[in-house]
Amino acid sequence: MRRLSAAERARIRYTYEECKATADWLLKQTDLCPLVGIVCGSGMGGLADMLKDRVVFNYKDIPNFPQSTVHGHAGRLVFGTLKGRACVCMQGRFHLYEGYSIQKITLPMRIFKLLGVQTVMLTNAAGGLNQDYKVGDIMVLKDHLNFPGLAGNNPLVGPNDERFGVRFPCMSDAYDRELQQLAAEVGQELGFGDFLREGVYSVLGGPSFETIAECRMLSILGADAVGMSTVHEVVVARHCGMRVFALSLITNRAVMDYDSAERANHEEVLETGKLRAEQLERLITAMVTRLEHNNNYV
Numbered sequence: 001m002r003r004l005s006a007a008e009r010a011r012i013r014y015t016y017e018e019c020k021a022t023a024d025w026l027l028k029q030t031d032l033c034p035l036v037g038i039v040c041g042s043g044m045g046g047l048a049d050m051l052k053d054r055v056v057f058n059y060k061d062i063p064n065f066p067q068s069t070v071h072g073h074a075g076r077l078v079f080g081t082l083k084g085r086a087c088v089c090m091q092g093r094f095h096l097y098e099g100y101s102i103q104k105i106t107l108p109m110r111i112f113k114l115l116g117v118q119t120v121m122l123t124n125a126a127g128g129l130n131q132d133y134k135v136g137d138i139m140v141l142k143d144h145l146n147f148p149g150l151a152g153n154n155p156l157v158g159p160n161d162e163r164f165g166v167r168f169p170c171m172s173d174a175y176d177r178e179l180q181q182l183a184a185e186v187g188q189e190l191g192f193g194d195f196l197r198e199g200v201y202s203v204l205g206g207p208s209f210e211t212i213a214e215c216r217m218l219s220i221l222g223a224d225a226v227g228m229s230t231v232h233e234v235v236v237a238r239h240c241g242m243r244v245f246a247l248s249l250i251t252n253r254a255v256m257d258y259d260s261a262e263r264a265n266h267e268e269v270l271e272t273g274k275l276r277a278e279q280l281e282r283l284i285t286a287m288v289t290r291l292e293h294n295n296n297y298v
């Protein structure tokens with residue numbers, strides 16, 4: 001096991017050359033050149049098990065990688081194939097509330113890019129703000145509200161390396177519309193129409209869940225779901241030119257009413273992840289398979 005020094009732990013960002021060294025280290029140990037990168041949300045780590053011909057790296061062994069500290073995030077990078085297509089899957093992501101810098105939690109997106117990934121598929125567990133949503137619904141993200149970003153905590157803050165992307169990237173096209181359409185088509189074909197939604201995800205810093213007033217505010221501002229991840233990854237993935245698809249599994253209903261006896265908790269989040277694991281796997285697999293059949297998608 002690689003032990004990180006205190007200085008390494010305190011690092012805020014990594015240079016292009018350091019990211020390249022990590023990507024090259026990984027590529028040296030696998031013949032797979034992934035075009036698709038998948039990130040598993042809380043309790044959705046089982047998605048990585050759908051890959052065949054797997055080569056697995058523990059985060060602790062990967063140069064420059066942070067460690068997963070959250071229950072439900074195993075901390076493994078899994079290379080493998082999905083219906084013949086080479087993929088790389090993060091079985092566990094990093095969150096701001098774990099104490100890492102925002103640049104560090106998004107480092108894997110730059111590694112994805114340098115591995116050759118063209119399409120990123122992000123998943124997360126989220127609280128449902130939209131009153132029509134039920135626990136177990138799958139919401140395809142069409143947009144986001146980036147609260148840490150609005151407050152100045154954006155992963156692109158700091159010197160910009162043009163080899164990754166431009167200083168001022170556009171975010172009005174962050175979520176690829178063709179991929180949203182593909183998810184809708186595939187979802188209908190799989191008979192998921194009753195629980196497949198499309199909406200706006202809002203990200204907060206966490207780790208405390210929201211107050212009732214905060215949930216009401218988010219809903220008034222147009223958010224359909226709330227979580228503590230994904231958006232930072234989306235910003236970095238788009239900055240370096242990868243196509244992005246993201247979905248939220250609605251694991252709990254955000255508490256909006258002072259009379260409610262409901263209380264958000266991480267155990268419920270993980271449980272709902274298990275209940276929808278099979279459908280999530282089928283949706284992602286079918287989408288990746290369709291990417292394979294249509295070169296326009298990658």
Ligand SMILES: O=P(O)(O)O[C@H]1O[C@H](CO)[C@@H](O)[C@H]1O
Pocket residue numbers: 040041042043070093095123124125126206227228229230265266269
């Ligand atoms: O967004 P993911 O990683 O799925 O995790 C979600 O679930 C955790 C809360 O239960 C938070 O980390 C929230 O962001």
Ligand SMILES: Nc1nc2[nH]cnc2c(=O)[nH]1
Pocket residue numbers: 125126127128204206208209210226227228251252253254264269
């Ligand atoms: N912030 C936040 N994150 C979540 N992740 C899963 N459920 C929730 C929630 O209700 N709020």
